[in-house]
Amino acid sequence: MDGIDFLSTDRYSALGDCPVIVVPAADWRAPASPVQAVVIGIDAAGTLPPIEPDCFDILLTSASDAGAPWVCVPPDRIEEAADALAQAVRANPVAATVLAGVVRATAGIPANSAIAVESMAYSALLGGAEFRRWRERSVLPPAATGVGKVSCAYDEDGVVLSLASPETRNAMTAAMRDALYEALANTLDDPTRPFVTVRGAGRCFSSGGDLGEFGTATDLSLAHVIRTARSCAGALMALGERATVEFHGASIGSGLEIGAAAARRIARRGAWFQLPELRMGLIPGAGGTVTLPRAVGRHRTMWLALSGRRIGAEQALAWGLVREVRE
Known part of the structure; x- marks a missing residue:
């Protein structure tokens, strides 16, 4: 990769044939010219070599007990795992490189400013060809317009807010988002400064955005x-x-993006977490490029988004996504 210069940077972006760079982590040095390509570093030997984490978007290692920013992969699957991530980038290169750029750019700025950057990028991608292709090849249910109740109760610890649309698996419709925001805003304005607990009714916390609403703006x-x-x-x-x-x-x-914003995060055993937006030609748009990097780091956030894979409660605990796992 020594040949990357300012004249060739287009090649290492969604415009060129290299929107993703997969390299041995120990050998990579960031070029003088910035690249938009997603950079994946691999530690196939599991030696955890000294690196500059800021030069990478994802770091994979075959070591079994590596801490952040590494993602641990079995030694016999590390090449396969890297290839799957690269394929995800190539399938939606605009969304993937925009995601990398947003996560890099917002790492050190105030959360509200970072949420604004994410939202602008998300709106841009809603108007893009990759999202349009996903909509055209998907059979989407009707929008659950107006569905999305949030109930409010009080206990000895303060306010309890419950996502109360179990019939939709608490899909985060616009109506539910607005109801949840209003309830949270009320608690922020309450001079008694109550503690707030957010839960989900039914079988799960939240299945995420209502698919029928995607692209209707x-x-x-x-x-x-x-x-x-x-x-x-x-x-x-x-x-x-x-x-x-x-x-x-x-x-x-x-559902995950919003929940990860809470200072105290608890999971029931059997809980699982997933970011599926990239396969739709989108990036997380409910704060996930801000809340998740602040919880698990930007490299592991990128892995979650590019892989689209689920992680369970125990892995979430090990990564710091949750503080506690309960029965």
């Missing part, structure tokens, strides 16, 4: 304004240590 700039003005992730982060989220069952997409 007619004004993508206004959608950005609404998304940032009513950011549930931003409201949960503003609550600080007063906010707890209890995950159970599935927490997918926006």
Whole structure:
């Protein structure tokens, strides 16, 4: 990769034939010219060589007990794992490289500013060809318009908010987002400063965004304004240590992104977590490029998004996505 210079940077982007770079982690040095390509470093020997993490978007190792920023993969599957990630980038190179750029750029800025950057990128991708292709080849259910209740109760610890649409597996419709934001805003405005616990009714915490609503916005700039003005992730982060989220069952997409914003995160045994947006030609758009890197680091966030794989409660605990696992 020594030949990467400013004249050749287009090649290492969604415009060229190298939107992803897979290299031995020990050998990679970032070029002088910035590249948009997703950079995946591999430690096939499991020696955890000294590296500059900022030069990579994902780091894979065959070591079995490596800490952040590494993702551990069995030695006989590390090449296969790297190839699967590279294929995911090549399938949706615009979304993948935009995701890498957003996660890199927002790592050191205030959360609210980072959420705004994510939202602008998300709106841009909603108007893109990769998302359009996904919609054209998908059979999507009707939008659950207006569905998305949030119930509010009080106990000795404060306010308990429950996503209360178990019939949709608590799909994060616009109506549910608005209801949850209103409830969180009320607690933020409450001068008694109550503690808040967010739960999900039924079999899971949340199955994520309502698929029927994806792509129905007619004004993508206004959608950005609404998304940032009513950011549930931003409201949960503003609550600080007063906010707890209890995950159970599935927490997918926006359900995970919003839940990860809480300072205290608890999972029931059997809970699992997933980011599926990239295969749709999108990036996480409910705060996930902000909340998840602050919980598990940006390299593991990129792995979750590019792989689309589920992780269970125990791995979530090991990574710091949750603080506690309960029966």
